[in-house]
Amino acid sequence: MLELLQRMQARLDASPHMLRLGRLISETVLLRVDGDEYYLVFDKGHLAEVVPGPSRKTPWRFAITTDSEALREFWKAHPKPGFHDIFGLVTIGRAKIEGDILAMVKNLRFFKEFLALPREEALA
Amino acid sequence: MTFEPITGRYLTVEVAGAPRRIYVEEAGQGRPVLCLHTAGADTMQWRHLMNDAEVTKHHRLIAFDMPWHGKSLPPKGFETEEYRLTTELYIETVLAVADGLGLERPILAGCSMGGRIALQLAALHGDRFSGFIAIEASDFQQSWYDIDWFHRPDAHGGEMGAALVSANISPYAPAEERWNTLWMFMSSGPGVFRGDLWFYTRDESLIDRLGQIDTARTPVHILVGAYDLTCTPEDAKRTAAAIPGATVSVMDELGHFPMSEHPAGFRPFFVDALARMQAPVVAD
Numbered sequence: 001m002l003e004l005l006q007r008m009q010a011r012l013d014a015s016p017h018m019l020r021l022g023r024l025i026s027e028t029v030l031l032r033v034d035g036d037e038y039y040l041v042f043d044k045g046h047l048a049e050v051v052p053g054p055s056r057k058t059p060w061r062f063a064i065t066t067d068s069e070a071l072r073e074f075w076k077a078h079p080k081p082g083f084h085d086i087f088g089l090v091t092i093g094r095a096k097i098e099g100d101i102l103a104m105v106k107n108l109r110f111f112k113e114f115l116a117l118p119r120e121e122a123l124a
Numbered sequence: 125m126t127f128e129p130i131t132g133r134y135l136t137v138e139v140a141g142a143p144r145r146i147y148v149e150e151a152g153q154g155r156p157v158l159c160l161h162t163a164g165a166d167t168m169q170w171r172h173l174m175n176d177a178e179v180t181k182h183h184r185l186i187a188f189d190m191p192w193h194g195k196s197l198p199p200k201g202f203e204t205e206e207y208r209l210t211t212e213l214y215i216e217t218v219l220a221v222a223d224g225l226g227l228e229r230p231i232l233a234g235c236s237m238g239g240r241i242a243l244q245l246a247a248l249h250g251d252r253f254s255g256f257i258a259i260e261a262s263d264f265q266q267s268w269y270d271i272d273w274f275h276r277p278d279a280h281g282g283e284m285g286a287a288l289v290s291a292n293i294s295p296y297a298p299a300e301e302r303w304n305t306l307w308m309f310m311s312s313g314p315g316v317f318r319g320d321l322w323f324y325t326r327d328e329s330l331i332d333r334l335g336q337i338d339t340a341r342t343p344v345h346i347l348v349g350a351y352d353l354t355c356t357p358e359d360a361k362r363t364a365a366a367i368p369g370a371t372v373s374v375m376d377e378l379g380h381f382p383m384s385e386h387p388a389g390f391r392p393f394f395v396d397a398l399a400r401m402q403a404p405v406v407a408d
Contacts, residue, residue: 078295081350085291088353091268106279108287 030063062099070094147195152180156230160238164317165308166194172387207319233257247333255401262359267325292380294351339369349378
């Protein structure tokens with residue numbers, strides 16, 4: 001997962017439109033996958049750091065908790081219904097979002113496109 | 125240079141005791157089909173079907189922008205008004221436009237909130253129409269989002285709304301039409317999507333009215349996309365089951381905005397729905 005997140009980090013840096021969308025975003029997002037924690041530290045639209053957890057000292061703005069099997073389906077070019085969107089994963093009970101959800105919603109296109117970056121690899 | 129066959133004009137009708145300047149598009153000839161757009165969008169959602177010569181050969185497709193949407197102005201004094209669509213206001217608007225256009229028992233085709241009001245009209249004013257194509261339509265379901273997200277001074281409601289509703293677009297939708305669909309939400313007026321959702325997420329009155337719908341006089345066909353998180357196939361099937369004689373089709377590769385997000389995928393379902401709008405002969 002860490003390696004994949006690092007690939008997403010590089011892909012984000014190579015996506016000018018996403019850096020433009022995210023230019024005001026400097027937040028830490030906690031991603032939990034199969035119980036493993038990853039702190040995604042965004043700085044002005046760049047993913048500055050991916051810090052594996054657990055950590056009790058790292059504050060985060062919002063957290064997304066899911067599982068690797070759900071993400072594998074989510075990242076397919078044509079996921080099954082419900083697996084095609086992060087809110088879909090939430091509605092089918094395969095993900096939950098905690099914390100300041102409004103911070104996510106205000107920048108929803110950026111965070112959705114970031115989370116879907118491996119789907120572009122699937123399409124490639 | 126070739127113009128599209130769609131023509132657009134403006135019509136002023138009275139709604140809630142005051143004039144509303146309504147933008148109306150149409151194409152084709154034959155049996156009229158009045159088309160209603162979704163929340164937070166406008167008539168552009170119908171342009172593919174209106175440009176489809178086979179569809180318009182025997183059907184006159186008419187779509188209009190609801191007040192506050194697209195090229196229809198909000199009412200005078202809107203600057204101090206909180207826009208909240210209601211069932212009553214929506215019904216009055218649709219009937220006023222149908223009357224203003226002199227339509228005689230058109231088919232009513234509506235998507236999402238347009239599908240919800242189509243079913244309300246089927247229950248309360250079924251005699252005014254000759255059939256109902258209710259797309260992504262259901263009795264009622266709780267929202268999985270907070271409608272107040274979409275109208276706030278510190279963020280762009282349209283961009284948030286577009287990012288949210290992208291959850292309802294099928295991964296099979298062509299990218300160009302996905303983004304054209306989202307553009308309508310991005311460009312909607314401040315508070316308009318929220319005001320539409322006020323109607324869509326809070327009014328449960330349709331549930332008790334479904335049994336009143338007389339499909340022997342006016343057929344009801346419900347279409348629902350498998351990728352629709354807002355009105356799921358389960359929601360649509362539950363709704364159809366409560367309307368004696370209603371039929372439902374699940375569109376496996378489509379989402380909540382089928383005529384807009386994936387025109388080619390939706391076309392056969394819409395053509396089939398039109399064919400179902402032949403009411404059985406009822407002796408008076």
